[in-house]
Structure formats: C-alpha cells, structure tokens
C-alpha cells in the first residue's frame with residue numbers, strides 16, 4: 001500500500017472511529033431502519049458499510065455467491081483503499097451482515113437500496129435488466145411498507161417507470177415509495193467520498209420517504225452536507241449531467257494538451273494558469289490517455305442516446321466521446337512517432353492497466369484500446385500494474401504480466417505509462433535506463449519529471465509537454481539486463 005493510500009485509510013479509520021464513538025455515546029442516534037443493499041459491487045459495498053458505520057442495521061446481498069462467501073469472511077472481493085478496514089470494523093459491531101438470499105434480505109428490511117450494475121448496451125442505452133430482475137424479486141417479497149432507493153445510475157425517467165411497473169404488478173401505492181439517490185463516489189477514494197459527500201441528492205414524490213433517507217445521511221459531516229431534495233427525473237439528470245460535464249472537462253484538457261504538443265507549449269503550466277481562475281478550478285485539468293471506468297463513458301453514451309430520443313442532440317457530450325475515442329489511441333500514435341511505423345518484433349512495456357490509480361477496475365480502461373492496437377502491430381507486451389493485472393489477463397491472456405516494475409521494463413524498446421500509480425512516480429530512471437533495450441518513454445499521465453528522465457538518456461514524450469519535445473538525445477543501444 002502506498003503512502004497516499006495509507007493516508008486515505010488512516011483518514012477513513014479516524015472518521016470511522018469518531019462516528020462509532022458518537023453512536024456509542026448516543027450523540028448520533030441509530031435509526032430503527034433495516035437497510036438491505038442489493039448488489040455488493042464498488043457502490044453497494046461501500047454504501048452498505050457506510051450506512052452501517054452511521055449506526056444503521058444493514059444487510060448486503062448479492063447473487064454472486066463467491067463474493068458473498070468472501071465478504072462473510074470479511075475479505076473484500078475487489079481493491080478499494082480503506083474498504084477492508086471499514087467492513088471489518090462495522091461487521092464486528094454487528095451492524096453489517098452479508099447474504100446471497102435476496103428474497104430473505106428484502107423481507108427483513110424497510111429500506112431497499114438498489115446498487116446493481118447498469119452497463120451500456122450496444123445501442124448506447126443502459127442495460128436495466130439487472131435492475132428489473134431486482135424489482136421482480138422485491139415484488140415477490142413485499143411483506144411490508146418499503147422505501148425503494150435507486151442508487152444505480154439509471155436513465156432519465158427510469159424511477160417513474162419503476163413506480164409504474166410496481167403499480168402494474170399490483171403493488172398498492174401505499175406499500176412503497178421510490179427514491180432516486182444517485183451516487184457520486186469515486187473509485188480509489190470511495191470510502192472517503194461516502195463519508196464526505198459534496199452533496200446528497202434525493203429525488204422522490206414522497207415527502208416522508210425523502211425525510212427518512214435524509215435522516216440516514218444526517219450524521220455525515222455533522223449535518224452540513226448540502227441536501228438536494230427534488231423530483232426523481234431532476235435527480236437522475238443531476239447524476240448524468242455531472243458525469244458528462246466531468247468527462248467533457250477531461251476531453252477539453254486533452255484537446256488543449258494535444259495542441260500544446262504541436263505548438264511547443266506546456267500543458268502543465270497552461271492547466272495551472274487556467275485552474276487558478278475560480279470559475280474554472282484546478283480539478284480535472286490533468287490530460288491523460290482518455291477517460292475510462294464504469295461511469296464516464298457509459299453515462300455520457302446513455303445521456304446522448306436519451307437526449308437524441310427527445311430530439312435534443314447533445315453535441316458537446318457527443319464531442320467529448322469522440323475526443324476520448326481518439327485519445328485512447330494516442331499512446332500508440334506517440335510510440336510510432338518516436339520509433340517509426342513498423343513496430344513488429346519490438347517489446348513494449350506498459351505500466352498501469354487500471355483506468356486510474358488506486359483501483360483494480362479496468363472497465364473502459366485506456367489500456368484495453370492500447371493493448372488491442374499494439375497487438376495488431378505484432379509486438380511483445382510486458383505489463384505491470386499493482387492490482388489490476390489479473391483482471392486484464394482475462395481479456396488479454398497473451399500479454400506477459402510482470403510481477404514487478406523491474407521485470408516489466410527488462411529489455412523493453414519503449415515504456416508507456418498509462419496509469420498514474422504513485423509507485424510509477426518514484427521510478428529510478430537511471431536504473432531503468434540500464435534495464436531497457438531502447439530508452440523511449442511515453443508518459444501518458446505526465447507523472448515523470450521530463451528533465452530528470454531526459455538527463456538519464458531517455459527519449460521522453462509526455463502529453464501536451466511540447467516544450468520538452470525533441471530533446472535531441474542521441475539514442476545508444478544498451479546491453480540487455482539479462
């Protein structure tokens with residue numbers, strides 16, 4: 001675990017300690033709710049453990065029995081800093097339990113939080129089949145009044161359709177309330193984000209249900225979290241518009257970075273100069289190999305598809321997706337620019353496979369497109385990632401997954417950094433220079449100091465670091481490290 005992660009875990013543990021102390025001293029009253037969280041992925045598990053840490057009784061349920069078996073042994077089925085500690089702590093207080101019996105978990109609860117996946121279909125719309133499967137199970141197990149909280153990211157008007165669906169299936173209006181409660185946590189800092197949200201959005205037409213869900217979040221940040229209580233459609237749109245805006249901001253800075261490459265300007269300075277303007281702010285102004293993950297690509301696609309259905313084309317969001325597709329091809333273009341068009345037989349080292357640092361999630365990761373393009377060039381790929389290699393090996397079994405950075409760079413003709421893991425920021429380039437076959441480095445995250453790197457003899461290409469281009473280092477082949 002690196003220092004940033006350790007700090008984030010410490011911070012989470014401290015917050016958790018304070019919360020549990022508040023509950024024990026009676027300052028925060030546990031609410032008499034039983035909450036069942038359906039789906040124990042990145043969102044569901046963090047939410048379930050988070051609600052339990054606020055003094056609620058929580059049951060986490062999933063149809064994936066392997067996941068549940070691990071969780072019952074307090075093992076976390078994916079990598080998320082601080083989550084192991086959170087789950088361990090709340091599970092020992094007896095506030096959190098795990099089961100694969102969805103029906104039973106539904107009957108025991110008065111609040112049901114749906115956090116199943118809503119991946120993209122081929123037509124760009126979100127696949128809601130898992131969500132409606134859950135609804136069918138709820139309908140079969142309606143033994144008392146239930147507040148159904150939709151935390152999964154669902155297309156605009158879905159919550160209205162859910163309500164209609166329940167009524168059509170014969171569930172009386174007096175027996176349920178639907179609440180849209182979109183989630184904004186970021187993988188990699190999900191526990192911190194849950195405990196420190198920028199806002200809580202509650203969309204419903206039922207005032208009592210809104211109050212009940214608002215009360216659950218109340219202990220967070222001493223009750224200072226801005227609360228937005230609205231209709232379900234506005235709540236849904238807040239989530240989509242937020243993700244599409246952030247995705248657009250990334251595509252925007254990526255385009256400016258690409259221009260920097262051509263006009264010999266430096267994006268790091270340009271972004272700093274932009275970010276100091278409070279109207280812009282410095283966040284999401286780091287160029288990279290294109291956005292990935294389970295949210296920005298799929299949510300932008302869904303928003304465009306929905307808007308188009310209403311005959312309201314969203315050109316900016318659509319444009320950000322086009323820019324992103326091109327951006328995900330940039331690493332290989334840069335390799336060819338440096339080394340020539342024929343890469344056959346070369347050894348390419350990829351550092352970083354997850355879509356961003358501090359997660360093992362590879363959904364829509366730029367590494368996928370990069371590997372696909374490189375494999376067409378008949379190169380040998382040696383990849384290293386602190387936690388995501390096993391996931392990537394399912395998609396690309398032909399890649400060599402190194403156990404260390406040293407193994408990954410050994411005899412490489414070019415190194416591409418794709419993920420901004422802290423360990424890559426501390427690489428000793430002098431040492432690596434003696435391990436590679438050719439000293440070419442493409443830093444798609446701008447985490448390497450170009451001057452230090454070039455001083456060791458590397459030919460360096462960052463992203464938007466035009467001022468450092470053409471360092472004119474004479475390339476000399478080095479003996480292999482074997």
Ligand SMILES: NC(=O)c1ccc[n+]([C@@H]2O[C@H](COP(=O)([O-])OP(=O)(O)OC[C@H]3O[C@@H](n4cnc5c(N)ncnc54)[C@H](O)[C@@H]3O)[C@@H](O)[C@H]2O)c1
Pocket residue numbers: 038039040041042043044061062063064067102115116117118130133134151152153154183184185186187294295
């Ligand atoms: N991952 C994020 O960073 C993030 C952030 C905000 C919102 N979201 C949204 O939250 C939702 C969940 O995302 P995720 O990344 O946690 O997904 P995930 O794929 O990690 O987890 C979904 C879980 O739901 C389970 N599941 C599927 N069908 C089920 C059923 N019928 N009953 C019980 N469990 C079932 C799956 O087995 C899986 O464990 C999505 O809509 C996503 O868009 C995700």
